[in-house]
Amino acid sequence: xxxxxxxxxxxxxxxxxxxxxxxxxxxxxxxxxxxxxxxxxxxxxxxxxxxxxxxxxxxxxxxxxxxxxxxxxxxxxxxxxxxxxxxxxxxxxxxxxxxxxxxxxxxxxxxxxxxxxxxxxxxxxxxxxxxxxxxxxxxxxxxxxxxxxxxxxxxxxxxxxxxxxxxxxxxxxxxxxxxxxxxxxxxxxxxx
Numbered sequence: 001x002x003x004x005x006x007x008x009x010x011x012x013x014x015x016x017x018x019x020x021x022x023x024x025x026x027x028x029x030x031x032x033x034x035x036x037x038x039x040x041x042x043x044x045x046x047x048x049x050x051x052x053x054x055x056x057x058x059x060x061x062x063x064x065x066x067x068x069x070x071x072x073x074x075x076x077x078x079x080x081x082x083x084x085x086x087x088x089x090x091x092x093x094x095x096x097x098x099x100x101x102x103x104x105x106x107x108x109x110x111x112x113x114x115x116x117x118x119x120x121x122x123x124x125x126x127x128x129x130x131x132x133x134x135x136x137x138x139x140x141x142x143x144x145x146x147x148x149x150x151x152x153x154x155x156x157x158x159x160x161x162x163x164x165x166x167x168x169x170x171x172x173x174x175x176x177x178x179x180x181x182x183x184x185x186x187x188x189x190x191x192x
């Protein structure tokens with residue numbers, strides 16, 4: 001069984017925050033980039049696989065980092081979560097428009113016995129896409145107008161807190177959707 005290690009560039013974000021507080025922007029960006037490379041290398045060595053999202057984050061940092069160095073402004077480095085969120089939103093919406101669902105594919109691969117109906121998973125995936133888009137714009141706002149400490153918090157543990165609130169709200173929406181779905185199924189069975 002393949003180990004699943006997926007750090008979502010937390011280490012580079014925390015290193016960048018620390019280095020920006022104690023060093024120059026150049027040192028912070030170079031340190032963040034170096035640790036991003038180490039993080040992907042670590043993921044490859046431990047998990048024997050690098051997730052697509054980790055690769056995308058690394059590529060973004062390799063593009064945005066030098067822009068930060070040239071402009072001597074760390075905002076470009078801090079915009080990585082914004083671009084990641086926008087790309088994920090576009091990817092999920094593109095697949096949904098094609099009638100494909102990443103969540104449905106995952107439940108099929110996991111061979112789950114009690115799967116959620118596909119139309120409910122499609123709804124969840126659409127909500128997730130919009131959540132990621134909204135959070136990416138929130139992160140862009142933080143990168144521009146808040147301190148690096150606030151940005152680093154929401155880049156790491158803050159994301160999980162906000163995502164947890166989103167999932168809590170989504171559970172109530174899913175419950176209502178499931179009830180409607182089963183009522184509709186029951187009526188269809190009666191009309192046969």
